[in-house]
Amino acid sequence: MDLHLEGLTRHYGAVRALHNFTHSFASGQVHALIGKNGSGKSTFIKMMAGATSPTSGRIRLGGRPVQFRSPQDALAEGVVTVYQELSLVPGLSVAENIFLGRLPRRGKWIDWTRLHDLAGALLEEMGATDIDPRQSVESLSVGRQQLVEIVKASSLSPKVLLLDEPTSALAAAEVERLFALIRRLKAKGVTILYISHRLAELPRIVDTVTTLRDGAFAGSLPMAEAGPREILGMMFGNLAPLDRPAHRAGGELLLEVQGLRIEPWLRDVSFRLCKGEVLGIAGMLGSGRTELLHGIFGARPIDAGRVLLDGRDITSYGLPGRKAEGLAYASEDRKHAGLVLDHSIHANLVTAPLRKIAKWGLTWLGLERPHAERQVAGLQIKVSDLMLPVNSLSGGNQQKVVVGNWLNSGPRVLLLDEPGRGVDVQAKRQIYQIIWDQAARGLSSIVVSTELEDLAECCDRVLVLRDGRIAAEFSGKGLDPKALYAATMMTSPETSAERSAP
């Protein structure tokens, strides 16, 4: 059944997550929906799944207006969403998962024979004959779990099926099986919306490409007419030239990573970081960005490789040892790994440098206060009272506290994991300014991010992490978001060979 969107809009306060999205998706086709982070994709998916309702605008299914007040409404109308994170119950069998909440019964009891017959028939119909309906889901590979998830979705006889990054965790062979399954559903006349970051796989499966940019419709093309250039053009529009202050080249080598291997993310990663340099590392979801920083910081064991600081091998050092040598790590996950949310701003600003501040292990508020206040002033953290809990601050100011905590420890290398996540544009700029100011004082930074425009804006040099390796390097004039995007998302040979002048 055709899916029509009429002026679909969702505002969060003053923020327009999605604005006036009008488009039609024809049935019996696979439609790619793409857009960079913050383009409004996730909001759109949530609306289609009934998890959030539009501020204004309408959804029509085959000409009939529909309203999704809850996920049940969406399912009742035949709109099924398969999320990136699997929603299967690991301990239950494949059959139980497929029919969860609607298990066939005989009287009061579950009719196991019928359940397994039904599930088996469904799996066979979808060409997944090698999956036993009695098998527990946790014994399956992630790829097969994904297949079960889609078989489950198809058993709800969907009219519209949304797949949110279905291939992000799959190996090549599993992707092929998934595509076969999608083609079967397509042949049944299901309208399929395929959300993906992997541009390279689109020609193999989709019929049209529709793009969102900054919460608005940015164009739609038949796949046959959409080359990488056209797609990137729709996604990024005409970019304003960057106004980054000119950086002096660092010169002096500070940190070196040699042949780092962390299974299953990183195979062989080597790079060098100079004094005062801001190095970006770009990579898509699951490329091992966070793992790379954790490996350098000593926060997780590595399988092979060496980390050298000042030419000295610090691979054998644990996290506290590397911290003492001047490494610092600001986590992407402020809530769970960066801050103690209900502790005071003060306490969160002096956690890392505590042992340095303390005299013979003794410390008190007055002794710590200058350190906390120095960061509040230096980072322009907007705060009325340092003793308020840190969760009373906005995301941007919380991020500054995470960074300030580490600046207090007097680091030489600052590892920043997604410093711009969940932070407004203004605060983001301020955080980059902080990174540059620190760079001018000789502090080196490694910034890891999925937000490629930010990397291009903030960094002196950007490495692209793909398939467990450094696949490309950009610096100077060659450093531009479109080129970065192409290098991050494409897996075709010509792009991986592409290396701009260092």
Next chain:
Amino acid sequence: MTAIPHAPVVQGPRRLSGLLRRQSMLLILIAFYILVALTGRGFLTPDNQLNILRTVAVPGMIAFGMTLVVIVGEIDLSVGSMVAVSACITAWMVQLLSRGAMEPSVLAVLGAMLISLGFAALVGFFNGLMRQKIGVPTFISSLAMMATLAGVANLITGGSPIESFPSWYYIIGSGRFLHIPVPVFLLAAAFAFTFILTNYTALGREIYAVGGNIEAARLSGINVWRTKTICLVITSVFAAIGGIVYSSLINSGNSTIARGLELEVISACIIGGVSLFGGKGSIWGAFIGVLFLGVLLNAMTLWGFNPYAQQVVKGALILGAVFVNFAIDGRSPR
């Protein structure tokens, strides 16, 4: 992937509520104290006041240690058994070291105490190690330790108390200095030690950080397992000191003492506003909790409550305190 810049959740004046919570517990204590003073015959006599302090000395001391353990995000259910086993070890060791002499030497007693404290430290260290290496929640491992230690105590005594102490040994539990019972000095020392630890040392701040968010603490370069282990060791050693005090009070090593003491200790912490989720609480709060429990028990005796009814009241009080504890933390009790 999130396209929604979520608005920061302003949690309101949390600090104010925290302050009010501490103050309110103190206010309730004062109000209750006045009530008992008006109704309980002989409550206000200096002797009775000191008696209250003496009865809470051992559970109070252990509660200060337990406060550290709970703040760091763990629990130790084995403190009651530790009290019993340490009393038995001390008595047994005095017997062994003095070769059964009628009046064992001071050195033999000190040696026995050291062995007892050393054993407790080892048990605390072992609890920490189990937590780190195997990942067993301390709720489970200390439950197992509770049963084990109780068994060890019975094995040592063989069912009948060991009476091996010298004649002056009563001083530790029942002696007085400047009219104040000796255990009260121990309580004061434990208070001072843990108060300074939590408020004026880097380790204390780290205890709060680890309990508040273990991953953030780890990524801040704090040795989280060492921090947890130190707290477990301190509590275990405090329990062993309590065991020595009790052995002095009854002048023997008896394996049946301090049954269920862990309940009293933990409820004092909860009444004192120490969050069961870790990261929050204070020694001062625990002290108020301890006093409240002491005054309540004393009052019920003065009022002539049936001992079984006293148990019911104690249990109900803990339930109420847990409820308040969960309500203040704003988390559903699941």
